[in-house]
Amino acid sequence: MQAFKLGADDFFVKPLDMEESLLQIGHHIERKRMFNSFSMFDELPGAYNRTYLKEIYSQQLSSYARSKESFCLALLDLDLFKGINDQYGHLMGDQVLQAFVEYMKREIRPTDHIFRYGGEEFILLLPKTNVKEAETVLNRLLESFSKKMFTHKKSSFYCSSSGGVVEVHNNEWLLNKALHQADEALYVAKELGRKKIVASSQSKLVKRRTLRMAIIDDDSIIRTMLKELLSKIDVGDRYEVKIEVFKDGIEFFESEWIHSSDQYFVILDGMMPKMDGLEVLQKLRQQKRHDQYTVIMLTSRNSE
Known part of the structure; x- marks a missing residue:
C-alpha cells in the first residue's frame, strides 16, 4: 500500500517468477508506448507533433555520432493554403491536411518520420539520406501529390507544396539550426515560384x-x-x-x-x-x- 501511495505502478515479490514478471513488465511498457503516442500525436492531420520531433531529432544525432551517416530534415509547406480555407472553408482545409499526411505516410519509408510543425507546415526526417537523395525523393513525392484532385460541392482544385531541405552531417547541430536553414531554403522555393524543393546550399545563391x-x-x-x-x-x-x-x-x-x-x-x-x-x-x-x-x-x- 505504501508503494502504491508513493506512485508505483506495480511491485514484485521475491522469489520472482520470470515468465510472469516479463509479462507484467511487457504490459507496462506497451501502455507507456500508447500514452506516448497520444501525447506526441497531432490528431487532426495524423502526424507526430513538435514535442516528438525534438526526441526523434536527438535520436538521429546520436545515430550519426555512432555511424557517421548523415540524415536530412525537410520543411514542407502547402502552397497558398490560406486561399483554400478562404474559398472552400476550414473543414475542406482540414481534409487537405489529412490527405497530405496520409499520402506522405504511404509513400515514405518505415524509418522516415513526418511531423506537423504548425498550420500547413510539416517536417520530414529522412535517416541515412544525403541531400541529393532527399531532393530526388521529395520532388517525386510533391509532384505526385500536386496531381491529386480535391472536390468541394461542384468545384474541384489541386494543392501543390514547396520545401526546403538540409543535410545534417554534424552531431553538434542543434534542431533550431537545422530548422533555420531548412526555412531559409523553403523561403527561396516560394520566391522561385513554389511547387519545388530547394536545398539549403542552393538558398545562398539568391539575393537577399x-x-x-x-x-x-x-x-x-x-x-x-x-x-x-x-x-x-x-x-x-x-x-x-x-x-x-x-x-x-x-x-x-x-x-x-x-x-x-x-x-x-x-x-x-x-x-x-x-x-x-x-x-x-x-x-x-x-x-x-x-x-x-x-x-x-x-x-x-x-x-x-
Whole structure:
C-alpha cells in the first residue's frame, strides 16, 4: 500500500517468477508506448507533433555520432493554403491536411518520420539520406501529390507544396539550426515560384531582400534608443536591414528613402507636432503602395 501511495505502478515479490514478471513488465511498457503516442500525436492531420520531433531529432544525432551517416530534415509547406480555407472553408482545409499526411505516410519509408510543425507546415526526417537523395525523393513525392484532385460541392482544385531541405552531417547541430536553414531554403522555393524543393546550399545563391525600418518620433532620445535596439535584432539571412530615423511625419514623406519597392517596417509616434501620428498613418493608407508598410504606433497618453 505504501508503494502504491508513493506512485508505483506495480511491485514484485521475491522469489520472482520470470515468465510472469516479463509479462507484467511487457504490459507496462506497451501502455507507456500508447500514452506516448497520444501525447506526441497531432490528431487532426495524423502526424507526430513538435514535442516528438525534438526526441526523434536527438535520436538521429546520436545515430550519426555512432555511424557517421548523415540524415536530412525537410520543411514542407502547402502552397497558398490560406486561399483554400478562404474559398472552400476550414473543414475542406482540414481534409487537405489529412490527405497530405496520409499520402506522405504511404509513400515514405518505415524509418522516415513526418511531423506537423504548425498550420500547413510539416517536417520530414529522412535517416541515412544525403541531400541529393532527399531532393530526388521529395520532388517525386510533391509532384505526385500536386496531381491529386480535391472536390468541394461542384468545384474541384489541386494543392501543390514547396520545401526546403538540409543535410545534417554534424552531431553538434542543434534542431533550431537545422530548422533555420531548412526555412531559409523553403523561403527561396516560394520566391522561385513554389511547387519545388530547394536545398539549403542552393538558398545562398539568391539575393537577399531589403527591409527598411523607419522610426518617426519627435523625441531624439526615443529615436536613438529604438535605432540601437532595432540594429541588434537578428532577422537571419533573408533580409538586408536599413534603418532611418525621422523627427516628424513631414520629414519622412519628403525623404527620397521611402521611394522604393522594398518592404517597410515603421515605428510611429502617435503624438507629434506638425503632423500627428494618425495623420501619417492615414496618408500611408492612401498611397498605392500601402501594402508595403507594416506599422507599429506608439500611443501613450498621460505619461502611461
